[in-house]
Amino acid sequence: MAEQRTAPPTVYDVAAASGVSIATVSRVLRTPDAVREGTRDRVQAAIRLLGYVPSGNARALAGKRTGVIGLLLPGFDVVPDERPGLVTDGGVRVVDDRRHVTQPFASNLYFDEVLRGAETEAWQRGLALMVAAGRGPSRDVIVNDVAGRVDGLAVLAQTVPDELLEHVARRVPVVVLADDRRSHGFDSVSVDNAAGMRTLAAHVIGRLGIRSIAYVAGPIDSPDDQERSAGFRQALDDHGVEPRSVRTVHGDFGRARARELAVALLADSPPRAIVCSNDQSALGVLDAVLAAGLRVPDDIVVTGFDGIDAGRFSAPRLTTVHQPMGELGRAAVVAIVDRLERREGPPRAVRLPVEVLLRESCPPTL
């Protein structure tokens, strides 16, 4: 097996072996019905015999389309997890792994889901998917490389600098994910951050009737945070809650910082609810609240945003707004296919709905 010493067979080889012209070989592959049965059989036999696999590159070149879609992700940051206390035993490492509850790396899982969604949708439509994580200094090369091989490109927000993106966009349609950049003229698919937060906050304020609220925001320059905060303010407005009555602090979307901020918030008169702009922050808040001896949700309810895995495993489990990452990936492919069929026309922005998941940290009712 795995011979393949000599050059792979081509249409010419198949044609010669079956006594037809290369055109007929091509037909057998692409429009089998246009070939007489006997001929077709002979050609197919030759294909099998020779182990012929058509060159996708030649096809793409001749056919003016590749049938491949590119997906650019912002780099998998593979953090090698250093674990202590190793013992070696017969070539197999034995590790004392008690109590080291490794934190699942949220952002990575997030990409995985997008990727999976895109893959699913692409293959369903007979398209192949080319994945690349644009990282490091060679990013330009990579991006150009991918752009040169695909029919369309889906790019996760902040993965590729504008200039580069605009360059490659002159060759292939580009759709930007999770970042409403219509302004830049690209198609986009994003998630309805504002509506999600607004609905969640409405639950806290309207349904649970809580008025004593603190809000842990993210970095001010984060577009995600801005949208979520806007949704939050909307909810306040909807329910006639005075914005100034809400203590707002800005974190960095990280767990540790949120924990510190929460400690401070609890120092004075603890609020009845702490709404957070993302899950990591909410987990940090949870840490602080529980450490302070307060009960969740009995004394304080806590909410997050994102729907990361860690929130499903926390104690109590985290109420949050779940972003449909898999859908994001699928929608990206759909958007590209769409654009491919509709070469012209103004950029389109697709908004994906989110889902509020009420879990123990802020239940349906108190």
Added chain:
Amino acid sequence: MAEQRTAPPTVYDVAAASGVSIATVSRVLRTPDAVREGTRDRVQAAIRLLGYVPSGNARALAGKRTGVIGLLLPGFDVVPDERPGLVTDGGVRVVDDRRHVTQPFASNLYFDEVLRGAETEAWQRGLALMVAAGRGPSRDVIVNDVAGRVDGLAVLAQTVPDELLEHVARRVPVVVLADDRRSHGFDSVSVDNAAGMRTLAAHVIGRLGIRSIAYVAGPIDSPDDQERSAGFRQALDDHGVEPRSVRTVHGDFGRARARELAVALLADSPPRAIVCSNDQSALGVLDAVLAAGLRVPDDIVVTGFDGIDAGRFSAPRLTTVHQPMGELGRAAVVAIVDRLERREGPPRAVRLPVEVLLRESCPPTL
């Protein structure tokens, strides 16, 4: 932006715009030093001006190599999770998600890791990655399609039928993952199942001194299970434990079945240890043991194999043998590159080491 109304610019356009021949344009791209600085600058300016991105397909066709590696996974089974109790509220679904601890879909996460590893390694080497999940009846098409566009193909075990694999292997080098198929003549990368289980069992028998053991195996026809079982028997032998003194039952690698089997095992005289051939089974055993009012690890220690996420979150956390999935992906790429440089030669089999993770269900010491 996103103009791209007209056909994308080619080397000819760039050549014309900068007053050189297409050969020089090509040189500027591939061997910049072979071009006089002034010329180079003019060409690069034209490239930027026109928004030129080289066609990867034309390159591949002319250059006899694509710079792309294919990864074939056994289909992401996207199980849409039906959740009960939906309420709609302003376009955003609100879901009561209490207590529905959705089981993370182990096999999917598993692929994600492989994929990530492969991606990392590929881009590090300047190669692109094309991903495909071979599923459904169109699998042949997909596999051929991918095979026709790549320099090498990594295939996860049992994703592609032998015949198909042998066909495409005549065109590109193939490496099989997680399935020691040297016999079939392919290069392979797999994990040392036997050594892992042997080491883990040695811990149970040798270090903890347990002799009263039950073994929950997997399906008899699973190659993984066979290797693990062999490792287990080795350990028994190493420590002079009579194999017949070990009660062995065969499950299906599933949690539910394992639970049933464990209930039966506990009915008579409960063993001091239950060693399982995979994590899912171990979790099922854990369920049964705890339900029977026995304590883990105090009354019974339980071990698994795989290192799935759910085992990190169980109570108690599961002692297991962790398979380095990310490494599998990386090793796959390495193996392909290797083969590409060494066209001939006998198939190679790479064995990746595993890691025993001692957690609370079977701690370092009792």
Added chain:
DNA sequence: GTGAAAGCGCTAACAG
């Protein structure tokens, strides 16, 4: 240092 020309393997008219 640069240009001319011959393919790479396939598809898609266009004839027969």
Added chain:
DNA sequence: CTGTTAGCGCTTTCAC
């Protein structure tokens, strides 16, 4: 139904 013939966009000798 089948064969002929141009290219698709780029790399790569081989001359100059």
